[in-house]
Amino acid sequence: MDLKLTEEEQKFREDFRTWLKENLPKEPLTGRSEDDPNYWNQLRGWQKKLAEGGWAGVSWPDEFGGRGATPIEEALYLEELAVCDAPERAGVIGEGLVGPTIIAEGSQKQKEFFLPRILDGTDIWCQGFSEPDSGSDVASLSTKAVLDGEHYVVNGQKIWTSFAHMADWCLLLVRTDPNAPKHKGISCLLVDMKSEGLSVRPLRQMSGDAGFNEMFFSDVRVPATNLLGQLxxxxxxxxxxxMNERANLGSGLYVGFKKTLNELIERSKTIRRNGSPATKDPINRQKIAQAYLELEILKLNSNRALSQITNNATPGPEGSILKLYWSEFNQRLVQSAMEILGEQAQLKDFDQGKWIYRYLRSRGNTIEAGTSEIQRNIIAQRVLGLPRSY
Amino acid sequence: MHFDLSKPQKLLQESARTFFKRECPLTRVRELMETGNGFDETLWTHMVDQGWTGLMLPEKYEGLELSIVELAALAEEMGRACTPSPFLATTWASVLIAESENTPIQTKYLKAIAEGSCMATVALQDAESGWNPNLVATTLQPTDNGFKLTGEKWYVLDAATADVLLVVAKKRDQLAIALIPRNREGISIESTPSIDETRKFSQVKFNEVTVSSEDLIAVGGQADKALQRSMHVGTIAVCADLIGSMQWMLETTVEYAKTRKQFGVPIGSFQAVQHQCADMLLLLESSRSATYYAAWALSEDDPASERAVSMAKAYCSDSGREIGNRACQVLGGIGFTWEHDLQLYYKRAKGDELLFGDATFHREELAKQILND
Structure with a gap:
């Protein structure tokens, strides 16, 4: 047991810190995040800068433009970005999810074409998995693709697709064999978002942002060479x-949650409840301490999993524990925050409405990237070995 | 970063698991529960032979000079086996002596503890002090040639079998720790059976007990420091004990859910049951992360170790109880019986929850540090 960083890990972090000091945008980005093309151009610029410095796709192998970072180093990378409030990465889905999948399954041509474009921000990716009738049961999806000459013709609808309104490409799941059992008739296509017949409609969330979308496919023709992996x-x-998605989550999140908690602590020192600072109230103290320790344990769990992956193997179903933990933790954190801060916290002018935003946004945490119920099923069935029932 | 037990630490843990299975199976645990002092001399001698009473003690006192991480690895197995023994009491006391910087006392007692010829315990809590040593009211009154010790200690672990008691008392406004043979005049010990019959508590009364200045092993700042360090070690040992308990409860519950059939299928195929088990695993593994980290931080004298200890104990205390509740629910009627071994672990977890302070206590300790007030 040795929780200190190794020399290589320290050097990795130092190198990145040094690079960030010189290259981090001095001014915050301008524009609204969800629907402003100018904002997205700035994100692409930041992604390009990261790529030029060799700081994009850090966990990818060297031969594909990465730097072969271990999971621990990748976590350090995400932490550093979060600590210095770096702009979000336009390539987040491309780097974390699509790229590694193309590296593992893609043809030589696909690798050569797509991977560099992910790294330098040329392409923003989205993932077309969920459908109106296929949420947790993704494998029941019905968007179909039929081979017609050298193209697949795609028809159907996707939903809850983050970034679709700004994306250039989509990793799309389609049904290619309607007669096979549901898990065995699905294929993976790489789809150009500018394809004819593809339209995107944004969905507004209860928190007010429009971060995700519906996608409609009407006779969209996708070159057969864009099939990823086997039919x-x-x-x-x-x-x-x-699994890559779930194993990745957690590292950068810690820093974000820590900021929320620190802001809560500072704010509650200045707010008076029942005639004295909110932090003098024993119940509030219990809540703050509980949030603090749960957050630290989130990080410890994450470090332990990363250390296991680094020293042993690829991410496994244990990632589900991390996902379950952080999503439910964040909901408890912001719920405690609203209770501790009291009535003012409901006002849109109070701290620019950020507590309201966090409170509402957190409801999505236990739904996105696999609901808590699905995570618990995965833990029970794949980690504990309990029998499947569906 | 390597966040896991090392190979030698795992080896120690595995050999301890085999040891307790062989030397103290649950049938034996039940027999010991029924006795007044819960002490099995053969078992204890064999534990001493393994070197465990000197696990963390320096080599010059015949100790193994291992770290608190090894202690946690070992204590986890005692929790998993629900072992009744004066190990926790003696370990706490030995660390307190080792941290006291009192060479004559160390020379006299540490080797004896490591070799098994002396058992010791710590008498900390007064009736109303809780786990806060500053609230102790037991006093050392100065006399012409020493002191008179008067007070009433509660929840003293294994006092009936201990050869010496380390008593935490107030000497004027300072904290002092007195090492006193159990059979000294003026001491009376009364057993106070508790919910967890695998641990034996006593109430110990001190009625003007004569204490010489040589009996005081640490006073003032030194006593505070030694006591705090020893309590941190004890706290982590209890956290590890809880992890062992939780591990047993989870494994037993999952095994049952796989084999018990209702409506023609294993109950473990129902999501209502699966989700209970999944939550148990999350609580267990998070407890493990917190405890291993705290043990490591203590072994490194990391400045964050005090927080780490409170974080671990708060989380493990709640989780032990929660896992017990869920185990009892999933096991259904059989888990509620005296016959099923769950009751042993359920009660052990409840007792452990309180030892060295419950979750509420540690959250307040943590709050003081976080809020700087």
Missing amino acids: NEGWKITITAL
Whole structure:
């Protein structure tokens, strides 16, 4: 047991810190995040800068433009970005989910074409998995693709697609064999978002942002060469992609939650409840301490998992524990915050409405990237070995 | 970064697991529960032979000079086996002596503890002090040639079998720790059976007990420091004990859910049951992360170790109780019986929850540090 960073890990972090000091945008980005093309151009610029410095796709192998960072180093990378409030990465889905999947399953041509474009921000990616009738049961999806000459013709609808309104490409799951059992008739296509017949409609969330969308496919023609992996093997690819997604989450999140908690602590020192500072109230103290310790344990769990992956193998279903933990933790955190801050916290002018935003946004945490119920099923069935029931 | 037990630490843990399975199976645990002092001399001798009473003590006192991480690895197995023994009491006391910087006392007692010829315990809590040593009211009154010790200690672990008691008392406004043989005049010990019958508590009364200045192993700042360090070690040992308990409860519950059939299928195929088990795993593994980290931080004298200890104990205390509740629910009627071994672990977890302070206590300790007030 040695929780200190190794020399290589320290050097990795130092190198990145040094680079950030010189290259981080001096001014915050301008424009609204969800629908302003100018804002997205700035994000692409930042992504390009990261790529030029060799700080994009850090966990990818060297031969594909990465730097072969271990999971621990990748976590350090995400932490550093979060600590210095760096702009979000336009390539977040491309780097974390699509790229590794193309590296594992893609053809030589696909690798050569797509990977550099992910790294330098040329392409923003989205993932077309969920459908109106296929949420937790993704494998029941019905968007279909039929081979017609050298193209697949795609028809159907996707929903809850983050970034679709700004994305250039989509990692799309489609049904290619309607007669096979549901897990065995799915394939994975790489779809140009500018394709004819593809339209995107934004969805507004209860928190007010429009971060995700519906996508409609009407006779969209996708070149057959854009099939990722083998025909009808798309489900296996999906599982790998989802495990990567869950294993990645957690590292950068800690820093964000820590900021929320620190702001809560500072704010509650200045707010008076029942005639004295909110932090003198024993119940509030219990809540703050509980949030603090749960957050630290979130990080410890994450470090332990990363250390296991680094020293042993690829991400496994244990990532589900991390996802379950952070999503439910954040909901408890912001709920405690609203209770501790009291009535003012409901006002839109109070701290520019950020507590309201956090409170509402957190409801999505236990739904996105696999609901808590699905995570618990995965833990029970794949980690504890309990029998499947569906 | 390597966030896991090392190979030698795992080896120690595995050999301890085999040891307790062989030397103290649950049938034996039940027999010991029924006795007044819960002490099995053969078991204890064998534990001493393994070197465990000197696990963290320096080599010059015949100790193994291992770290608190090894202690946690070992204590986890005692929790998993629900072992009744004076190990926790003696370990706490030995660390307190080792931290006291009192060489004559160390020379006299540490080797004896490591070799098994002396058992010791700490008498800390007064009736109303809780786990806060500053609230102790037991006093050392100065006399012509020493002191008279008067007070009433509660929740003293294994006092009936201890050869010496380390008593935490007030000497004027300072804290002092007195090392006193159990059979000294003026001491009376009364057993106070508790919910967890695998641990034996006593109430110990001190009625003007004669204490010489040589009996005082630490006073003032030194006593505060030694006591705090020893309590941190004890707290982590209890956290690890809880992890062992939780591990047993989870494994037993999952095994049952796989084999018990209702409506023609294993109950573990129902999501209502699966989700209970998944939550148990999350609580267990998070407890483990918190405890291993705190043990490591203590072994490194990391400045964050005090927070780490309170974080671990707060989380493990709640989780032990929660996992017990869920185990009892999933096991259904059988888990509620005297016959099923769950009751042993359920009660052990409840007792452990309180030892060295419950979650509420540690959250307040943490709040003081976080809020700087």
